[in-house]
Amino acid sequence: MSADEDPNAENPNAENPIDWEPATKLIRGGIERTRYGETSEPIFLTQSFVYQTAEAADARFAGSEPGFVYTRYGNPTTLAFEERLALLDGAEYCRSFASGMAAIHMAIMGLVKAGDHIVAGKALFGSCRWILSHWAPRFGVETTLVDAPDLDQWRAAMRPNTRCVLIETPANPLLELTDIAAVSEMAHAVGAKVVVDNVFATPLFQQPLRLGADVVAYSATKHIDGGGRVLGGALLGSKALLEDAFRDLIRHTGPALSPFNAWVLLKGLESLDLRVRRQAETATALADLIAEHPKTKRAFYPFRADHAQYELARRQMSGGGTVVAFDLGGRAEAFNFLNALRIVDISNNLGDAKSMATHPATTTHRSMTEEQRLEVGVTEGCVRLSVGLEGARDLARDIGRALDAA
Numbered sequence: 001m002s003a004d005e006d007p008n009a010e011n012p013n014a015e016n017p018i019d020w021e022p023a024t025k026l027i028r029g030g031i032e033r034t035r036y037g038e039t040s041e042p043i044f045l046t047q048s049f050v051y052q053t054a055e056a057a058d059a060r061f062a063g064s065e066p067g068f069v070y071t072r073y074g075n076p077t078t079l080a081f082e083e084r085l086a087l088l089d090g091a092e093y094c095r096s097f098a099s100g101m102a103a104i105h106m107a108i109m110g111l112v113k114a115g116d117h118i119v120a121g122k123a124l125f126g127s128c129r130w131i132l133s134h135w136a137p138r139f140g141v142e143t144t145l146v147d148a149p150d151l152d153q154w155r156a157a158m159r160p161n162t163r164c165v166l167i168e169t170p171a172n173p174l175l176e177l178t179d180i181a182a183v184s185e186m187a188h189a190v191g192a193k194v195v196v197d198n199v200f201a202t203p204l205f206q207q208p209l210r211l212g213a214d215v216v217a218y219s220a221t222k223h224i225d226g227g228g229r230v231l232g233g234a235l236l237g238s239k240a241l242l243e244d245a246f247r248d249l250i251r252h253t254g255p256a257l258s259p260f261n262a263w264v265l266l267k268g269l270e271s272l273d274l275r276v277r278r279q280a281e282t283a284t285a286l287a288d289l290i291a292e293h294p295k296t297k298r299a300f301y302p303f304r305a306d307h308a309q310y311e312l313a314r315r316q317m318s319g320g321g322t323v324v325a326f327d328l329g330g331r332a333e334a335f336n337f338l339n340a341l342r343i344v345d346i347s348n349n350l351g352d353a354k355s356m357a358t359h360p361a362t363t364t365h366r367s368m369t370e371e372q373r374l375e376v377g378v379t380e381g382c383v384r385l386s387v388g389l390e391g392a393r394d395l396a397r398d399i400g401r402a403l404d405a406a
């Protein structure tokens with residue numbers, strides 16, 4: 001093949017992808033075509049790679065020649081997914097993982113050693129909380145949990161040996177916010193790194209690295225897939241930090257994303273902008289409908305003026321997200337609501353094209369004690385609604401009818 005047929009040949013008139021709109025980055029980012037010039041991204045479903053000579057293998061393993069050696073270390077399809085997500089998030093570097101929890105586990109455990117300390121908000125995704133309360137202590141790592149909206153508690157919790165600060169904002173399930181810029185400043189003052197679980201906001205509505213965070217974590221299982229198909233996760237940040245803290249750990253402990261799943265997620269990214277903006281638009285309308293219904297005790301949506309941290313939401317997010325939470329008073333009312341739904345599914349997942357409602361106290365948050373649940377506001381009447389892509393009028397009718405039945 002001659003050079004002028006190379007589908008990746010440099011175009012001297014090419015634009016800088018960093019200047020593109022998110023929708024363009026999501027479709028054009030990370031593409032490296034093979035010599036066949038295929039339109040869609042190829043799937044490299046291969047475990048390993050071959051070398052022309054023994055010297056080439058030597059150089060590849062030494063790292064003096066670029067290239068892949070084994071998919072546990074990296075793969076062209078997972079790399080394409082990483083590059084596209086990094087472009088969107090404005091990150092220098094991205095590593096992909098088999099699930100969101102594989103990514104967050106790596107982010108936490110890669111930053112600490114015995115004798116170190118972690119600070120995190122109390123309202124956390126259940127498995128993140130389990131890592132901090134059950135797993136990290138086995139390695140001599142202590143955690144202080146704080147009320148995320150209270151900056152004084154974050155400040156008081158920082159210690160000289162704090163090495164990792166974990167922020168989930170908006171937090172599951174009641175969409176409590178943490179001021180990323182303010183907490184990052186406090187963390188950096190004691191030499192700690194800040195990890196932000198950005199699942200609920202999505203990379204479209206919140207860019208934590210720009211606000212001072214060091215690492216952004218995603219469960220790609222949610223909005224990035226968007227169709228409820230595969231698990232995936234990612235960490236983004238500076239190349240120096242991600243290589244230093246995680247490179248060897250990833251290579252030797254094996255949380256690698258499958259190239260097939262990376263391909264599904266690449267295709268998910270293509271429509272992320274369109275889907276998430278539409279889902280958020282519908283969520284905004286449904287949040288109003290839910291908040292104004294007489295059966296609702298309280299509604300939670302970051303871009304509603306009655307959210308306790310509305311001003312912060314407007315400052316650090318550019319959209320309210322796709323999840324609405326509300327309190328119907330008690331378990332019977334919440335169950336009546338769920339059982340009266342005819343379009344929306346009862347499911348613990350979120351970020352899907354299909355709208356889903358869940359009762360956190362008996363599902364996602366059942367491993368917490370009642371006291372722990374109440375500490376983060378998860379009462380028996382709480383319902384979490386993940387708004388999908390169905391028609392807004394159909395969803396409004398379904399939710400309105402189910403609220404009437406509550």
Ligand SMILES: *Cc1c(COP(=O)(O)O)cnc(C)c1O
Pocket residue numbers: 099100101102104125168172197199200218219220221222231232233
């Ligand atoms: C789903 C989720 C995770 C875990 O991701 P998996 O892909 O299920 O492992 C972590 N944090 C948040 C906020 C989530 O919603």
